[in-house]
Amino acid sequence: MLCCLNPACQNPSVHDSTKYCPDCGAPLLILRNRYCPAKSLGGGGFAKTYLAEDVDKLREKCVIKQFAPQVQGTAGLQKATELFEQEARRLQQLGEHPQIPTLLAYFQEDSRLYLVQQFIDGQNLLDELQQQGTFSEGKIRDLLQDLLNILQVVHQQKVIHRDIKPENIIQRGDGKIVLIDFGASKQLTQTIVATQGTMIGSFGYAPLEQMQGGEAYPAGDLYGLGATCFHLLSGIHPWELWKRQGYGWVANWRENLQQPVSQELGQILDKLLHEDYQQRYGSAQEVLQALNPPPKPVPPTQPVIITPPSSPSVVPPTQLAISTPAPSPVPPTVPIQAQAIPAASIKPSAKTKIATKNLLTQNPKLTKRLLVGAAITLLGLVGSQIYGYVRYQGVLSNSFSERTLPVHSSLVRSVAISPDGKTLVSGGYKTIKLWNLETGKEIRTLTGHSGNVSSVAISPDGKTLVSGSEDKTIKLWNLETGKEIRTLTRDSDLVSSVTISPDGKTLVSGSADNNIKLWNLETGEEISTLTGHSDKVSSVAISPDGKTLVSGSYDKTIKLWNLETKKEIPTLTKKHSDSVSSVAISPDGKTLASSADNTIKLWNLLTGEKIHTFTGHSDLVSSVAISPDGKTLISGSWDKTIKLWNLETGKEIRTLAGHSDKVSSVTISPDGKTLVSGSWDETVKLWQLE
Structure with a gap:
């Protein structure tokens, strides 16, 4: 089975049992008696590409x-020949x-030049x-990380690719990025100026200095x-x-981004x-450093000290407070770090141990109201932990305990959370x-989507x-068995948010x-499409009585x-000054919360005020x-x-600070005791509220 290598052939499809192409009459060649062309992959510029098989390698x-x-013209042909040879030299280098x-x-064969290279099994990013639609920020960050590491090596070899674009970037089956097509590449020298007017690279992706000179x-x-990332984020060339x-x-x-x-x-x-190349990053390493900044130094944690009173039998419990280095009270807006302090780092003196022990012995009722974890630590019990406490508006309040589930290999x-509070979905x-x-143990992993899972919801019956x-x-799944029930396909664009009505129908x-679709949950049939937004619908929520749907959009509304009527209630349409990212409705159905940029607004759902x-x-x-x-x-924020x-x-x-990257989603258990947050740091955190 051979493919015709005549570049002028209009139908170079695979032929069998013949020595000549039945379409153009050209001989069918096995290059060097080793490389069998099997399929035309197209081409442009000055090269055509074919998928082939290497007989000597099985x-x-x-x-x-x-x-x-x-x-x-002679000059154009000479330049094209140089570029073709340069590609081979760059790959060898x-x-x-x-x-x-x-x-x-x-090599040269049949009066033509050929270059044979490794086949990369994957899909280029333009395809x-x-x-699959525009890329998320997480995918762009992964792309930058991978491609910058490649460019760092390429530039260290003093090679400039000169044609970075989505078509020249392939994602292999293992998820790794491969940079291809070094046909426009050039060796870096002290002075790099081609003939005036020469244009190498692709329109839109080539920088000004490359376009002009x-x-x-x-x-x-x-x-x-950068232009490639923009294209993948916006969908606009x-x-x-x-x-x-x-x-x-x-x-x-x-202004051209969808999100x-x-x-x-x-x-x-x-x-x-x-626009000015001197104002860009000087190297791929500089970009990597900006993409992965070193963690901010964490200030040393001050030990928590409980000062026992001189006469514990007569001191009321309200006077037993936590002493801090600063005499002034902590303002209410100061973030509380949910960070455990190892017991071994707190070393009380012998007198403190004795005083605390006497306090515990003489006042059992008072002791019950004390900070038990701190008292145990002061007694020196190894392995105990104590969480920092602060005085908040005159009330002694503890920060939340935190548990981390290292769940995904991506953000x-x-x-x-299921209605019975037993199952967490991420x-x-x-x-x-x-x-x-x-x-906190994993039950199962569901696979089937080919892109980011942007939203999950569980029916009221669980x-x-x-x-x-x-x-x-x-996709609809049986939560108990993990089996896929059916797939509902939206032909036009990515799904950003899903929710289910209180009656589960x-x-x-x-x-x-820009649209909202209503589906019959039982049959999977589409009921209606609601139109009116002029940009991506980022979030949807339904009131507890099942009568009102709220939608937030990147059109800032x-x-x-x-x-019931599937009609908009125009008197309640509200605007933000930026794209709306999330909406939520209170359990009594009276209050609506919406977030845009770094602010949150609270609305009366009935009046719109x-x-x-x-x-x-x-x-x-x-x-x-x-x-x-x-x-x-x-509220969960990109400020981590x-x-x-x-x-x-x-x-x-x-404020709870524990994630090392952007917080993308938050939810609360039905009993109100557990807060769950998902993050770009590839983890889910569980925060105990009580």
Whole structure:
């Protein structure tokens, strides 16, 4: 089975039992009696590409690139020949890098030049974008991490790729990134200026200096990397913006995103896309350092000291307080670090031990009201832990205990708890994990999605799990068995949010196609499509009485819908100053919480009047939830913290800091005792509220 290698052949498909192509009459060749061309992969510029088999390696797959220049004139042909030979030299120079195709052979046969290289089994990122939709920030960060490590090696070899774009980046089956097509690459020298007017690279991805004068620097590859990330985040080819705005598009690239990115990633892309190459990062290593900043130093924890009174039998318990180095009370807004202090780090004196022991012996009733964990630590019992306490508005309040589940190999996008409070569900990249909430042990892992699981919800009867994904599908699962029930396909765009009505009959999904769909949960049939938003629907919630649907959108609005009539309630439509990321409704159905940017707004759901605005987070508030008793609002933020707010007064209660990366989702158990948070640090944390 051979494919015709005649570059002019209009139908070079596979032929059998013949020596000549029946379409063009050209002889069918086995190159060097070893490489059998099996399928045309297309091509452009000055080379055509074929999938082939290496007879000498048990018919192992390889790729043949044939020099087939589509240029006119001697100068153009000479330049194309140089570039083709350069690609072979670059591949040979870069050697056996596991994320760059290996050069297998370079030769001339039948008056044509051929290059044979390693076959990479995978999909290029442009195809992935077209099939699965725009990339999440987590995927972009993974891409940057992988590709920057490759570019670091390439640039150390003094090679400039000059054509970084999604088509030239392949994701292998093992998830690793491979950089291909070094046909435009150039050796870095002291002065790198090609012939004036020479354009090497691809429109939209090539930087200004490369477009105008053919100059090539490592910073040029970094620009192409930034343009690639923008394309994958927005779905918009940078050349489309360049045709309208020139290089001015790099100043307002954020306006074209379907979902906002963190301040940290935004600043990195700003510098990658800078018009002046001297203002970009100087090397791939510099970008990696910005992408992975060293952790901020944690100030040493002050030991917690309990001062026993001189006459414990007559001192009321309210006077037994925790002494701190500062005489002034701690302001209510100071974050409380949920961090355990090892007992071994606290070393009380002999007198303190004796005084504490007497206190415990003489006053059993008083002792019961003391901080038992701290008292035990002061007695020197090895292995005990004590949690820091602070005085909050005159009340002695302890910070929450914390448990971490290292769950996914990628960021955790969504969490949910079953109505009986026994099962925790977390969604990550392509996987969903089920956990025993009490023991923290994994029950099972569900696979089937081909993209990030952006939202999960559990039916009121606890039998059905629903997952929405960036792969544009919604899946229904039997929560008890883990078996997939059915898949609901959204043809147009990624699913960003799912929720289920209180009666368990209706599934609601929000999508990046700006629409909301209502589904019959039992049959999987689509009931209705609600239109009205002008941008991605990021979050949906249903009131406890099942009559009102709330949707938040990147168009900066919150819309309310009558679920019975499927009509919008326009008098209750509210606007934020930025994209709305999350909405939640209180258990009594009277209060709506919505988050946008780094603020949260509280609304009267019946009248539409604003009640409070919560400020305190320093980055995007990605998720909000309200406690079952309706008294506390919980917010998770990209500033890596979780905040608790008094829903009635609008005051901040405390801050929980424990995640090492952005908090993406928060939820509370039905009994109100356990707070669960999912994060980009690939973990789920359980916080005990009581």
